[in-house]
Amino acid sequence: MGPADPVLRPAALQDGQGSPHEPRGRQRRRRAGWRDRRIHPGVPPGIRQDERMNCPACGSETPGLRDGACTVCWYASKERPKPVRDRFAKLARLRELGVDPYGHAFDRTHDLRRAFEAFEEAEAAVEGAADGAADGGDPPELEGVRVAGRILSYRDLGGSAFAHIGDRDGRLQIHLRRNLLGDEGAALMDLLDLGDWVAVEGAVFRTRRGEVTVRAESLHLLTKTLRPLPFGKEEVADDGRRVVHSGFSDPASRYRQRYADLAVNPDVREVFRVRGRVVTELRRWLDERGFLEVETPVLQPLYGGALARPFSTYHHRLDRKMFLRIADELYLKRLIVGNLDRVYEIGHDFRNEGIDRTHNPEFTMLELYFAFADYEDVMELTETMVGDVAREVMGTTRFEYDGTAVDLAAPWARIRWDEAFSEATGLDPRRAAAEDLRALAKETGRADADELSRVQILDTLFSELVEGRITDPAFVYGHPIEMSPLAKPKRGEPEFAERFEVIVCGFELVNAFSELNDPADQWNRFAAQQRLREAGDREAMEIDEDYVRALEYGLPPTGGFGLGVDRLVMLLTGQTSIRDVVLFPILRPEEGRS
Template sequence: MELNELERLRVEKLRLLREAGMEPYPARVHRTHSAAEAVAAFEAAEEQGEAAPEVIVAGRIVGIRILGKVAFAHIEDGTGKIQLFLRKNDLGESLYTLFKRAFDLGDFVEAGGPLIRTRTGEISVQVQSLRMLAKAITPLPYPKEYRDEEGNLKRYAAFSDVEERYRQRYADLAVNPEVREIFRKRSLMIRALRRWLDDHGYLEVETPILQPIYGGAAARPFVTYHNQLKQKLYLRISFELYLKRLLVGMYEGVYELGRDFRNEGVSYKHNPEFTQLELYRAYTDLYGMMETAEQLIAYAAREVLGTMQLPYQEHTVDLTPPWRRVALHAVIREGTGIDYRQFPDAESLRAEMRRRGYEAAEEASWGHLVDNLLSEVEPSLIQPTFVYDYPSAISPLAKQKADDPTHVERFELFIGGMELGNAFTELNDPFEQERRFLQQGRAYEAGDEEAHPMDTDYLRAMKYGMPPNGGFGLGIDRLAMLFTDRHSIREVLLYPHLRRKEG
């Protein structure tokens, strides 16, 4: 192990501890109270006029102030912080000296003694016994905390280098409590989504991540290989086709919450693997899914944040249902001045887009050009908005509108200027589905690498009869961004993808 100067000094302290008969990495812990429990126990005793309880607390040292023959330290555990008050008279010469010489910021320790209030009124453990639980060799970049003139808690030189925070997330979490809070909220959010679905007749299921044919979205897959079966396999880009097969199998409502993988660029709202919720429900449609989306997300906000008014970047997002519903052609015309319905082929739409100063790639199909126009509008869709009626060409799994087969019953949900969800009245006509797959095949031939592949087993399932149904997919990471007011998906992923770096 290569050690720097600071680490070598701490290794020397390991020796000091062992010489004093104190094992730096013992197996047993004798904690009687968490930090929060100790504080509560003291306050309860104080209120009852009883003697202060004796406790043993355990945690990481996050602050030390040595004043001579007396010292103060704060330790932190999963419930919060508590102060240790150490006196030479209480600990004895040798243990007190060992504390001064061998205990550092970042060490996990155990301290026992009665609870007291110090002169400044802070509830503290007046330490009689002290053990090392795990000596830290590498110093954690603990910031200093202080209160400014207005009394706001400020931090001095906090560990904030974005790259290092992601590469060493453990250190980030250890020293930045607000980062821990992001992932706590994320977990509560996912729990709330599950609870709502479980309470509304959805069955949670698990479907293959390794798939012989990928599908359910427009994206390039990661490819892998099964050696024994001598078979190419894809990491799933969505759960859609496997979940809808289950409706053929007579489940009325199913959902899956898990990881999708898309072999595409990284951005503030894209990571190659991301978490998705997909749900499907028989005997409903696009409009049922709009209500489901509203109820589900509003419920999670109420449970996790206690409010429907979310501060997001410089905006306040109001999640109170019902949400705005606007047709795709209308929202695009509103934002760009182009009514794409007047330009029904790629050539004329491309010309019109260029005339208005928008980029339009030569090889882009009509459907993709429409999608490009939507991207122009996307950042302005801050309040929850269902954009509905999408071109069939870019929606091979959705049912066409009865009065306009060039469009399908599909919506995308936008909140905070991001696409959060996608839903259809699901296509359940096997012959139409076959035509769509063939159409996608032609698009692939024409150079669209994201075109949907043919899936004959899916067609076979549909031929047995698939009930009319609605489906909705929700980007969990982006919802977490919204709930925690983070502008980057990496802030809501514990281990975001980074390029490898030597050393």
């Protein structure tokens, strides 16, 4: 405890008792006496005498001022919401009682879900045994259970209380009885709040109303919370479903304070549990097939591998500009040159562009390269892998996404790019006059069509008129070669590329091709990109001489793909915004704090 505190009021706990007729409740709460408590934590070690300052409000020593006061005065200030002030006072009272409000380890016997299951098993065993015997004795209990969690709800009945505690994926009722917990435990009960982390030890039993419950024989505070968590009240409807009343739903607050969102909304935890499983299963699937997981540079002197604007940064010792990668592609193919056959990487790419429902500037990409394969092999691999992962993680390949049924089971439709294009536009993508294409682009709402290159117009029209209509996953293959500077020309039709994209629910999930391995052709394609760049296309590529050198050492025939992991998770979890599958999506900075 801190040094003598000038603000600390004389302890309100006159250990005296009230009159014998005083209600027990009042005696208890007077004993709890937590109001207006303040205890100063003192100055942390390592702060020199001349670096210390005094709180203008209370005069005590402090290493810094939070909004012009020491932390104690800050929490006690009228500026704070009352629940925060109250909790801070309770925390001080806990310290007075010798309870550490920021406890240490606690050795659990079960997590909450398993405690529940263990009890049900014990119950079933007893009932089984009692079958032959005369009418069973005592109802079953499971003793010596030690569990921990956050207090989700609290119903105080005076002499006892029921609460629910929750952990990562479980939720369990606990019953706190004052006569079982003794003076210390009873005092602690009076200082609990929703959100506090607690642990109990006791026997699991079933209440008269049938709920599996831990009867606490001891109660421990693990961590006191100073801020009220925005719990909604939960009702269990007649059909057994949980209905949450009010709760925490403001999107901005949920993203900015994801910790509170996760603590309060089990559905959100579930989305990220699925996300974790998806990544694990992708890895396992690829590892089982002999793919080697590798890591290539995120910080690059020259970016490439996709058409996008990068984030740039600066390395001081090297005195040069660096970029955050927009794709892993060029490094991974260098590894195939180096005989690594089959490689993949799951990592973050960064693209300096707009933010919307399907785009976060920082996103997770799975890229994979497979020697001796072409894009048709990659199609098979893709549909099999995605279907297998969906089944493994979700138990099905059928989903409803944004009100539409989707089935990810293989085989997926295969659609020629040029045929889909002609069908949707009535124009031949190879032969149509640029003016006609431009006119059509304007019709579909592209006011800036005059400034776009032919390829950009083709791409725009395709996205606009074809992609949006596809819901079940489909391979769209055979893009115009000019749109695909890293892909091999299609056999027999060199104006198209051996490339495909997977379109599902109107967005792109995968981009893949037979990798271009002719160094001379690759150099020329880079040079063509360079021209576009010089003509003002800020997404066009630069020439990567080292990559061409690698190709000169021989890239075996290789198929490769990039899969947007965030988007796959969106599909599987039914989320329509990428922000709901990214734990901390990019937001504008917060103005003030509260």
